[in-house]
Amino acid sequence: MMKALLGLLLLGAGAAHATDMAVVRYVDQDPGDPPYLTRILVTPEFMRMDDGNDNSDFVLLDRRQRQLINVTRENRLAMVFTPGTLPPKPAGWNPRLDVHPAAPGTQRFSLVLKDVVCSEGVAARAAAPDAARAMAELKFVLAAMQYRVWESSPRELQHDCDLANLVWESGATLGLGLPLEEREYTGRTRQLESESKQLLQPELFRVPEGMTAINAPS
DSSP states (O other): OHHHHHHHHHHHTTOOOTTEEEEEEEEEEOTTSOOEEEEEEEOSSEEEEESSOTTSOEEEEETTTTEEEEEETTTTEEEEEOOOOOOOOOTTOOOEEEEEEOSTTEEEEEEEETTEEEEEEEEETTSSHHHHHHHHHHHHHHHHHHHHHHHHSOGGGOOHHHHIIIIITTTTTGGGOEEEEEEETTSOEEEEEEEEEEEOOGGGGSOOTTOEEEEOOO
């Protein structure tokens, strides 16, 4: 099944037009919870992440402004995130990204820190490369906020792998290409369901009218 999916991904590479948007669908699952769909829509200017419903809550990344907007329809709120400043990496910070060839056009990777596998999976460089870049850009915008969350958490809940996956090495694995499958140290998994090109729908990349914009702490 993975080989068939990969063939379709590589066949579609390079066939995009200016009026297209990339559509990537993942099946995500958190430990102990049922799986759920994550849809990612990508253009050169924006990335939208939602549950596959055009009228649901969504996250919108303005790629040129490096600004992330979290839209909550019920509360009519648009929370705006911008990149913050990260502290220096701690002394001895030395993660390792191991990469090995897998099926044709793919690489198997593992991000290791202090002998703990923080994340591992398979990536395809030719499959929706701009989507992979946009996903890394989203992590970059949120890195400082993720660090604050980690810092304010109780000590027993602070794990160095969170700093690797979400802060200082947040774009490392995405630099290898689009994730086809991924597993984090927490047990959270992600599996690619499909990748395609569709006709651009500009309305999906706009914040609905009447939203109250709030700047998140920087």
